[in-house]
Amino acid sequence: MTIPRYQSILFFLLLVASVAMGVVLWQLRERAHQRLVAGQNSTPTQAPEVAPAEQATLLVANDADGSLVAQTHSLPLSKDPGSRARLILGKLFDLYAAPDAAHAVSGGANSVAQVFLMPAMTQTAAAPPQPDSPLPGTAVKTAQQSAEADPNSPQLAIVNLTGAFAASHPSGLETETLTILSICATLHANLPRVTEVRFLVDGQQRATLAGHADLTRTYLTADAVPTEGAQP
Amino acid sequence: MPWALAVLAAAGWFESTAGAQTPQIGLAPTAQQAAQIPVVPQARFVVLLDAAHGGSDAGASLANGQTEKSFTLALSVRLRSLLAARGIQVVTTRESDAAVDPNRRAEIANHALAQACLSLHASESGSGVHLFASSLSPAQPARFAAWKTAQAAWVTRSLALTGAINAALQQAGIHVTLSRTSLPVVDSMACPAVAVEIAPDHAAASQTVHSDLDDPEYLTRVAEALAAALIEWRTEAHPL
Numbered sequence: 098m099t100i101p102r103y104q105s106i107l108f109f110l111l112l113v114a115s116v117a118m119g120v121v122l123w124q125l126r127e128r129a130h131q132r133l134v135a136g137q138n139s140t141p142t143q144a145p146e147v148a149p150a151e152q153a154t155l156l157v158a159n160d161a162d163g164s165l166v167a168q169t170h171s172l173p174l175s176k177d178p179g180s181r182a183r184l185i186l187g188k189l190f191d192l193y194a195a196p197d198a199a200h201a202v203s204g205g206a207n208s209v210a211q212v213f214l215m216p217a218m219t220q221t222a223a224a225p226p227q228p229d230s231p232l233p234g235t236a237v238k239t240a241q242q243s244a245e246a247d248p249n250s251p252q253l254a255i256v257n258l259t260g261a262f263a264a265s266h267p268s269g270l271e272t273e274t275l276t277i278l279s280i281c282a283t284l285h286a287n288l289p290r291v292t293e294v295r296f297l298v299d300g301q302q303r304a305t306l307a308g309h310a311d312l313t314r315t316y317l318t319a320d321a322v323p324t325e326g327a328q329p
Numbered sequence: 330m331p332w333a334l335a336v337l338a339a340a341g342w343f344e345s346t347a348g349a350q351t352p353q354i355g356l357a358p359t360a361q362q363a364a365q366i367p368v369v370p371q372a373r374f375v376v377l378l379d380a381a382h383g384g385s386d387a388g389a390s391l392a393n394g395q396t397e398k399s400f401t402l403a404l405s406v407r408l409r410s411l412l413a414a415r416g417i418q419v420v421t422t423r424e425s426d427a428a429v430d431p432n433r434r435a436e437i438a439n440h441a442l443a444q445a446c447l448s449l450h451a452s453e454s455g456s457g458v459h460l461f462a463s464s465l466s467p468a469q470p471a472r473f474a475a476w477k478t479a480q481a482a483w484v485t486r487s488l489a490l491t492g493a494i495n496a497a498l499q500q501a502g503i504h505v506t507l508s509r510t511s512l513p514v515v516d517s518m519a520c521p522a523v524a525v526e527i528a529p530d531h532a533a534a535s536q537t538v539h540s541d542l543d544d545p546e547y548l549t550r551v552a553e554a555l556a557a558a559l560i561e562w563r564t565e566a567h568p569l
Contacts, residue, residue, distance in 0.1 A: 098392075160455045161531070163506035201454075268389035268397070269452030270526040271459045274510040308388055309450070311511040314477075319466055320509070 111199050148173040155189050156282035156322075158200035158275035163323075165279055167286070168192075178288060182212040182254060186280060190262075193276075200275055201267070208262035210299070212284075217251040217293045251292040253315070254284050260299040266307040272312035278321040285318035292318050368372075373416060374563045375418045377443040379514060380405035381450045384428025390451050392529075393543045398426065400451040400542060404527070404552060408447075411556035417563065435517035439479070444566050445490055445559055446522040448515055451542060456531040457504030458551060460494055461524040462487045463478045463516050464509040486521035490562055497558035501550055503540075504530050521562075527551055 151174045156165040172188055174181050187206030192198060194205040202208075212229050266273065277296070284291045296312045297303070380401040382388035388397025402423070409419045420441040420552060438446045442464045452459075468481035480487065498505045515522045530540035530547065540547045 163455065163459060163508050267452075267454050269454045269528075270450050270461060270509065270510060270512065270524055271452060271506065271528070272454040274461070274508060308382070308386070309510075309512065311513050311516070313513075314511055318513070 105155055121258040139276050148175055150174075153185050153188065153204070154283070154286040155185070155192065156279050156286060157189070157192055160272060160275065163271055163275065165275070165282055173284040178214050180214050180222040182214065182256075182284055182288060182291075183209050185283060186212065186256065189279065200279070202262075202272075202276060203265045204259070204262040208259050210257040210259050212257070212321075213255040214252050215255070217324065249290065252288070252290040253295065254288070254291045255295050255297060256280060256284075257297045257300055262304050263298045263303065265308060268307040268309065270309045273306045273308075276306065277312075277316060281316050281318045281321035285322055294318060332529050345539050357401055373418070373442075374413055374566065375441050375443040375463075376422060376559055377420045377422070377438045377441050377446040377518075377520065378405045378408055378424040379434050379438065379446065380446040381448060381514075383426055388450070388489050391451060391453055391542050395543055397451045400527070402426065404449050404451075404548060407548065407552040408449075408555055412559060415560055417554070417559065431514045432517065433475075434514050435479075436521070438518045438520055441520075443520045445562055446515075446518050446520040447555070447559075448512065448522065448524040450524060450526040452526055453542070455506065455526075455528040457506060457528060458498050458530075459506045459525055459526040459528065460491050460498075461507065461508050461510040461512065461515075461526070462491050463522065465516060474519060476517055477513070478516060480516045480522060483519060483521055489565075490521040491523050493562045493565070494525070494555065494558040497554045497561065498551070499553035503551065503554060517528060525555065539562040 150171045153170050153172050153174065155170060170188055170250055172184060174184055174203045186209045190202070190204055190208045191203040191206050193200055217252050266276065281294045284294060294316045296306075296316075298312070306312055360443065380398070382396075382398035382401065386398065388401070391397060391400060402425075405423075409421060411511075412419050420443060422437050423429050432564055434448075463480040463484055465478055465481040465484055467484040468478070470482040474482060495505050495507060510524065512524050515524050527542065527548075529542055542548075
């Protein structure tokens with residue numbers, strides 16, 4: 098029994114059509130893949146920069162005697178002051194999260210969401226308005242602009258802590274006070290222009306850290322820096 | 330009339346005249362008696378005890394399931410008894426497990442015109458007793474003080490009171506830590522004010538002395554030392 102000639106031709110044509118359709122589909126797939134890759138442009142536009150390690154002074158709290166002890170650590174730090182402050186505080190909180198910490202607070206480096214630095218307003222807000230100022234806010238605004246221009250002008254640091262950190266912080270007058278004082282003193286030790294510190298939790302003002310220490314006020318770093326051989 | 334005695338006792342009339350003769354209620358002294366009794370203005374000495382937290386605010390969690398609010402209330406009651414037994418008038422911010430607003434606590438203290446205000450706290454962290462004076466900078470007394478910084482005019486006296494309490498606690502063999510803090514209740518008080526936080530005394534524990542927060546003997550030692558300090562403070566404030 099032989100296959101009719103027209104069936105052989107039909108089979109051959111169908112086979113060719115199937116192979117052609119497969120090739121077209123493969124090409125369409127490749128084009129779609131290339132379009133997808135082109136949308137996610139991962140071309141490096143900036144050379145990766147490895148920050149050099151620098152010395153940072155951390156004022157580490159000790160619950161046993163209520164003291165702040167200065168420790169020097171070598172850290173890769175950013176040039177940006179805000180990022181620099183966040184990295185230093187992150188290292189401080191890593192020490193507190195260690196199992197044998199003298200001031201045990203869980204959370205670690207991720208407890209600090211952001212640190213913002215801005216001109217301190219204590220001097221300018223307290224200063225009496227100039228007689229020739231047309232509006233009350235003008236004197237403050239001018240002073241703020243001059244403070245931004247002055248590289249030695251005092252700064253206010255706003256430390257935004259995470260809600261998880263505040264929720265897990267041990268409740269107690271001493272432990273909360275030591276956490277705040279160590280943050281203030283550490284910021285001032287590494288960024289001497291920081292003279293005032295305010296705290297936020299998840300971007301919002303909060304009454305207390307864990308039921309005791311006041312988080313609504315502005316802290317002066319001069320009050321937190323321990324004197325030689327003395328408690329804060 | 331027992332009810333009249335009770336009303337007068339509740340008003341603190343007896344405590345304010347403690348140390349003097351039993352008052353003759355309802356009887357005015359005769360002219361002869363008045364001439365014999367020298368008129369000595371009796372200085373009023375009032376202590377305010379603020380048991381921190383209360384109600385839904387339990388404060389710190391202490392050992393054996395105890396809460397800070399119950400510990401501070403127990404200490405306040407114990408200390409009030411010790412002081413009342415020595416003729417010192419005591420005003421408390423709470424007598425039960427009730428929530429009291431921080432501003433209300435400061436209002437009670439400022440209305441009492443107290444010569445010593447103690448804000449009582451407890452914690453499992455640290456060791457011994459932590460004494461805190463306000464971190465506000467000392468300021469001159471003013472006719473009208475800002476509510477949130479009313480303590481500024483009293484900081485110097487508060488530091489002196491801290492010293493008196495420190496001496497009494499150390500004499501009792503209790504480890505003491507001194508510091509400054511920003512506590513809204515204390516910062517609004519217009520009186521010599523100290524925040525007292527009691528923690529387990531690890532230094533004493535190494536000497537085989539039970540000094541945990543659930544140890545009644547430790548609580549008694551702390552309360553008696555605080556009472557001794559306040560009696561000494563009364564002597565300094567109102568020397569006879």
